[in-house]
Amino acid sequence: MTMEMTVREIVAACGGKLLCGDPDTMVTSVVTDSRKVTDGSLFVPLKGEKADAHTFLHAAFASGAAAALTQEHTRMEAEEAWIAVDSTQLALQHIAAAYRQRFSIPVVGITGSAGKTTTKEMTALALSAGYKVMKTGGNHNSQIGLPLMMFQFSREHEAAVVEMGISDFGEMARLAQVAEPKYAVMTNLGITHIGQLKTQENILREKLHITDRFTQGSVLFLNGDDPMLAGLRGKTGYEAVFYGTAPWCDFRAEGITVQGETTAFRCLAPGRESVEVILPVLGMHHVLDALAALAVAERLGVPLDRAAAALGDYRPLAMRQxxxxxxxxxxxxxxxxxxxxxxxxxxxxxxxxxxxxxxxxxxxxxxxxxxxxxxxxxxxxxxxxxxxxxxxxxxxxxxxxxxxxxxxxxxxxxxxxxxxxxxxxxxxxxxxxxxxxxxxxxxxxxxxxxxxxxxxxxxxxxxxxxxx
The missing domain is CATH 3.90.190.20 (Mur ligase, C-terminal domain)
Incomplete structure (x- = not known):
């Protein structure tokens, strides 16, 4: 099922002004690249430091766009729907948030300084043993990529796994408003983007905004092998589940072995029989990614043995090991x-x-x-x-x-x-x-x-x- 929103609903979601066109026009996709416009698209022209996609507005309508946002026009006369907004990027986020709220399925947000995409892929794979899962494609985890992924939600999905990446202050808070994850995974805390965020403490503080929309029953899954994340024990204010190799972790890997081009380990979880996990990839970091996936799947009701078996089908994405x-x-x-x-x-x-x-x-x-x-x-x-x-x-x-x-x-x-x-x-x-x-x-x-x-x-x- 493709997404459906009327122009009227889009205008209300982003607080825009309809300059012209029919408010009952149906939009069936949202794109920021004019080359990807199809019949029924909402074209969102973004303005960057080097280019301004507003120059492609007329080309987008010629390709079949049903509507477009604009922050460059205050008047327009045309058959198509032109919607004036203060910021096309912020408007995109507001529209995506409104669309996401139509779905009550559990959403898992994945963040961290490294390993986000692999953890997202493994988590979606583990959950697929019990759910029909929507996951973000590639690394669409940014202020633009994540909102666009919200429009991939459909009625057939029973759970979603979304990657959430940041590089500056305030970005995670905005992403959390868009995706509203009820569950979140933090893979590790390094110094990626420290040029903008200045300190690891700032990075941690910003990434913790992934919990901004947590509700009763929400869970934060944390890598207990990461010293800064381990330091959050008892300090989060909501339920935290730790995974890693330390004896105190809730989900723990033991007996890690590498043979050929596979990595195997035994996963121990509270009140559960241990399960054997065989990953067709190399590296200790993949063990931690798999543990996160298993912890999330178990919490969402997928039997550990079925989730572990699903991870055997993992294949790395292009250019990722x-x-x-x-x-x-x-x-x-x-x-x-x-x-x-x-x-x-x-x-x-x-x-x-x-x-x-x-x-x-x-x-x-x-x-x-x-x-x-x-x-x-x-x-x-x-x-x-x-x-x-x-x-x-x-x-x-x-x-x-x-x-x-x-x-x-x-x-x-x-x-x-x-x-x-x-x-x-x-x-x-x-x-x-x-x-x-x-x-x-x-x-x-x-x-x-x-x-x-x-x-x-x-x-x-x-x-x-x-x-x-």
Whole structure:
């Protein structure tokens, strides 16, 4: 079922003014990209620092839009519905919130400094053992992406899992007003976006706004292995369920083993028989993501054994620790994004490979402000301590990664580059069968370019296949 809202309902939701058009016109989709307009769309033109989508208003109507918001017009005469608002972005959020309130299904919000998308995917998968689940696509977790996902709700859905990401003050409070999660997961507390939020204490305070719309029966699920989140024990003011490896955690992993390209563990939960969990991915962080998913599923009434079995079907999304084998070289594509905590987790995955040589390609981690050099240096220390044989860095900030690595092992093979193409060419010059290579960097560094180059190497021989 597609979404349906009349222009009259949209105007009321966003407090706008209908400049022209029929208030009973039906809207069946909401888009911010004029190229995605179809018959019945509401076009929301956003105004950014570099571009103003108001220039595409007439093109949107020509493509079949039924209505459009505008913050640039106060008068208009046309057959189509033009709705004047003070801010098209805020109006989008208000409309999305109004639409979401039509549904009384349980909504689970996922936030944290790293691991949000994987935890969202695993939680939706675990819940699918008992519910028809709506989940946010990709990483649509922003001030624009999350509201757009609200319009994917339909009557067939019985639960929803939404990712909620922030980069500045006040953003989580707005997202909570839109999504109204009754349950929330906080994966960890790092220093992602600390350039804007200044301190970890501020990051925690802002992320806790995910609970702003909590009601009786709401639950916050927290990673007990994270020191700052563990410090919230008894201090949240609402029910908190902790997951992790510490003995006091409500949902606990024991007997963690890695074999081949799978990770297995036993999940212990209060008043429940333990269940075995086998994940087709590597890494301790995936154990924590799975524990969060199991805790949420159990609270929402899904038997643990069924939720655990569902997690066996998990597959990583594109550029998130996807493993390819190219002519007997393992390529770990973790190029979607990076942060200090995520980079260290990825290095632990690389360390788990029985490889000829372990090669790490680490590019700049962005938005770290005054903490940038120290954070990059510490990632370099982790790379050296985890047994990386050859380290390639890309970008000006990542030079500190090489410095950190050399501070631990002065003789470690470090190669510093300014551009992805240089790093890719270097890799092609020395990689050999049995090697494993990790590629990771912030989204703005486009390190997926390096992965694409590796997947074509060598073009004339061998095969490229994803890990099974």
């Amino acid at each position: 996807q493993i390819y084998h190219v002519n007997e070289v393992a390529v770990i594509d973790d190029s979607y994004n990076s942060s200090p905590g995520a980079a260290k987790s990825s290095l632990s995955v690389l360390a788990g490979f029985r490889a000829g040589r372990r090669v790490a390609v680490l590019a700049d981690m962005l938005e770290l402000g005054e903490y940038s050099r120290q954070a990059h240096f510490e990632v370099g220390v982790c790379a050296a301590e985890s047994g990386v044989d050859i380290l390639l860095t890309v970008g000006p900030e990542a030079k500190a990664v090489a410095e950190g690595a050399r501070s631990v092992r002065s003789g470690i093979d470090c190669r510093v580059f300014d551009h992805n193409r240089q790093a890719a060419a270097e890799l092609k010059s020395f990689l050999s069968p049995g090697d494993a290579v990790l590629v990771k960097g912030s989204r703005g560094m486009h390190t997926d370019e390096i992965v694409r180059a590796l997947l074509q190497f060598p073009a004339s021989v061998g095969t490229v296949r994803p890990a099974q």
